[in-house]
Amino acid sequence: GDKVKQSPSALSLQEGTNSALRCNFSIAATTVQWFLQNPRGSLMNLFYLVPGTKENGRLKSAFDSKESYSTLHIRDAQLEDSGTYFCAAFNTGNYKYVFGAGTRLKVIA
Amino acid sequence: GGIITQTPKFLIGQEGQKLTLKCQQNFNHDTMYWYRQDSGKGLRLIYYSITENDLQKGDLSEGYDASREKKSSFSLTVTSAQKNEMAVFLCASSMTGGDTGQLYFGEGSKLTVL
Numbered sequence: 001g002d003k004v005k006q007s008p009s010a011l012s013l014q015e016g017t018n019s020a021l022r023c024n025f026s027i028a029a030t031t032v033q034w035f036l037q038n039p040r041g042s043l044m045n046l047f048y049l050v051p052g053t054k055e056n057g058r059l060k061s062a063f064d065s066k067e068s069y070s071t072l073h074i075r076d077a078q079l080e081d082s083g084t085y086f087c088a089a090f091n092t093g094n095y096k097y098v099f100g101a102g103t104r105l106k107v108i109a
Numbered sequence: 110g111g112i113i114t115q116t117p118k119f120l121i122g123q124e125g126q127k128l129t130l131k132c133q134q135n136f137n138h139d140t141m142y143w144y145r146q147d148s149g150k151g152l153r154l155i156y157y158s159i160t161e162n163d164l165q166k167g168d169l170s171e172g173y174d175a176s177r178e179k180k181s182s183f184s185l186t187v188t189s190a191q192k193n194e195m196a197v198f199l200c201a202s203s204m205t206g207g208d209t210g211q212l213y214f215g216e217g218s219k220l221t222v223l
Contacts, residue, residue, distance in 0.1 A: 041197055043214040099151040
C-alpha cells in the first residue's frame, strides 16, 4: 500500500475560506516537507519540519511523528494558493524521502 | 541562496533513442536526486548520489543510467526511450542525504517521445 497517503486527493475552496490537508505515514518518518507545485510544474518549498509546528503567513503545518501524520492548514485561501500540494516524509528505514500522490487544490472567486 | 538548473527544459525524442538530461546546483549540496513525475501523479525516485562519483538506485532505476561527474552536477540518461512516453524529470539537491537535508528542486525537464 501507499507509504505516504495524502487526503483529500482534490479540493475546491471558496476564496477567503480555510482548509486542512493531511498526510498519513506507514513508515518511520523523522522529518517532513511540504511543497506546492504550481501549474507550470515548479515545486516551491513551503515547510521543512521536525516533530512540532511551523507557521508562515496564512499557512501552518504540524508534524506528529508518534501518530505518524502531518497537516497543512490554509487560512483565508487566495487564488494564488491553487496548485498541487505534496508532502514528503523522510523514511529512516531506507534513508530516502517518500512522496505522497498530492492534493490538487483549486481556489475559486 | 542557490539555484538548480536543469537542461534542457523540453526534450523530444524518438523511440529507442538514448536521451540525456543535465542538472547543475550551486548550493554546494552533497546529495543530488533525480525524480520522475507522470501526469497527475506524485514523484518517484530514479537515482540519487550522496557525493561526487557516488550512485545509488532509487525505486525506478531500470531503464536509466546516471552520472555524478562532480559535486555540482548530476546527469540522467534514458537508455532507450519508450514510444508515447511523456513525463517530467525533476532534479533536487540537499545538504546531506540524511534527515537533516531539506530538498530543493529544479524547474523540471519535460520529455516527450514520438
